Amino acid sequence: MALLEICLGLLVIGYLVYKWSTSTFKTFEERNLHFVKPYPFVGNLGASALQRASFQKQLSEFYNRTREHKVVGFFNLRTPMIQLNDPELIKKICVKDFDHFPNHQLFLTSNERLLKDMLSVMRDQRWKHMRNTLTPVFTAAKMRNMFTLMNDSFAECLQHLDLSAGSNPGQKGFEVDMKVLCNKLSNDIIATTAFGLKVNSYNNPDNEFYEIGQSVVFSRGQQFFNFILAMLVPKIFNFMKLTIFESSKVEYFVRLVVDAIKYREQHNITRPDMIQLLMEAKKESENNWTDDEIVAQCFVFFFAAFENNSNLICTTTYELLRNPEIQERLYEEVKETHDSLNGGSLNYDAVQKMSYMEMVISESLRKWTLAALTDRHCSKDYTLTDEDGTKIFDFKVGDRVNIPISGLHRDERYFPEPMRFDPERFSSDRHGEMVPYTYLPFGVGPRNCIGNRYALMQAKGMLYNLLLHYKIEPSPRTTKDLWESARGFNFTPRSGFWMQLVPRK
Structure with a gap:
């Protein structure tokens, strides 16, 4: 009898969990919006949730199946989202009628330190005030000064590679996992530019900043699991007083920034890094920002910059080894830039003048977009209409909007032969061919990525230094098909980003 009761109990629990996992699935049917049938728990993201495909690939395939609909229902796990497949409608929602959709969706309700x-x-006026405070921090003039700090990290990375080349005498080149190399570079650049800390993760891979930084990266490990749990069952997550990050790790970053600010104020020290720029911005702002609010803007680099900046270099070098003629043309521009510096160090202005470098990076961001999507949250009821005023859809307060960046970037209607790596798409001669709001590597509208200059500066600077000294070639372990082999939220093959570096004579 007891066994029967246990079995019945488990069946009831299983049924209730199933009903909960599918309780949102009639949303679009009730609102007469086309949608693709979702699966329990994973919605329309089964392949990526089960690690059978990358998030970008799954979202791109969903877009291809539904792109004949300007607006379509999409289930991010069990969360219903309204996907915009039409660039004109994206412009309306994200730019023209921004006041109805001023925020990103609230993934988490956790109030843990720094995260909020x-x-x-940040949302509404609080976001607007902080954005206005930070905008001067990311101007070209400020990035120009910060580039000197990046240059030191590039030099340390090249010294590490030179040691690797020297340890393989008589061989054509040496094999390197570009992901491991660029993760260390990204870590060191964030340490010096965002936290005022000098580390060398090549000479000292066990340094505290690198170890703690790796433990708070959002896209993998315990943090990723906690993040998914907080999304799926926020009430249980908060009831159990769980957190995304260990409080001791957060406290480490708070101490770094707060102590640095106090020390600099006491000793009148200036340094062209993020802490300095935030100190200045705080003084000039009418808002009385707290220490936590200032530290949080440094902390966000681990989510916005660490993986993305590293992956941008990896995917670009991957394309360069597959397209040697493009690599050679880029090398010629790099060499020309190097010669024009007359022995001086690379600087921000010289980087900005490399037009073919800009084209190569732009095409890499198109084909291997770092952000598969961006989103918005409806704050006021809104009727979406087309150009002739015909109603398309009624948005309600609380609706979540999905903009499928990876789908748009690989749509042959906007980018012919989308799987072909073609930097010429971004030449000045063809600039007029691009349909507005189809190329969105850093998001769109007032809530686009504020740090795009920073990201591009890091990628271009590293590629300049790498190509100046090395030719990039395939190695026996180079991934044959990155699109098919990548998993999760980042374009990182499970086997690593292996390639061969051949020293230039």
């Missing part, structure tokens, strides 16, 4: 204070999480 990051710019990307």
Whole structure:
């Protein structure tokens, strides 16, 4: 009898969990919006949730199946989202009628330290005030000064590669996992530019900043699991007083920034990094920002910059080894830039003048977009209409909007032969061919990525230094098909980003 009761109990629990996992699935049917049948728990993201495909690939395939509909229902796990497949409608929602959709969707209701204070999480007027405070921090003039700090990290990376080349005498080149190399570079650049800390993760891979930084990266490990749990069952997550990050790790970053600010104020020290720029911005702002709010803007670099900046270099070098003629042309521009510096160090202005470098990076961001999607949250009821005033859809307060960046970037109607790596798409001669709001590597509208200059500066600077000294070639372990082999939220093959570096004579 007891066994029967247990079995019945488990069946009831299983049924209730199933009903909960599908309780949102009639949303679009009730609102007469086309949608693709979702699966329990995973919605329309089964392949990526089960690690059988990358998030970008699954979202792109969903877009291809539904792109004949300007607006379509999409289930992010069990969360219903309204996907915009039409560039004109994206412009309306994200730019023209921004006041109806001023925020990103609220993924988390956790009030843990720093998380709620990051710019990307802030909402309404609080976000606007912080955005206005931070905008001067990311101007070309400020990035020009910060580039000197990046240059030191590039030099340390090249010294590490030179040691690897020297340890393989008589061989054509040496094999390197570009992901491991660029993760260390990204870590060191964030340490010096965002936290005022000098580390060398090549000479000292066990440094505290690198170890703690790796433990708070959002896209993998325990943090990723906690993030998914907080999304799926926020009430249980908060009831159990769980957190995304360990409080001791967060406290480490708070101490770094707060102590640095106090020390600099006491000793009148200036340094062209993020802490300095935030100190200045705080003084000039009418808002009385707290220490936590200031620290959070440094902390956000681990989510916005660490993986993305590293992956941008990896995917670009991957395309360069597959397209040697493009690599050679880029090398010629790099060499020309190097010669024009007359022995001086690379600087921000010289980087900005490399037009073919800009084209190569732009095409890499198109084909291997770092952000598969961006989103918005409806704050006021809104009727979406087409150009002739015909109603398309009624948005309600609380609706979540999905903009499928990876789908748009691989749509042959906007980018012919989308799987072909073609930097010429972004030449000045063809600039007029691009349909507005189909190329969105850093988001769109007032809530686009504020740090795009920073990201591009890091990628271009590293590629300049790498190509100046090395030719990039395939190695026996180079991934044959990155699109098919990548998994999760980042374009990182499970086997690594292996390639061969051949020293230039």
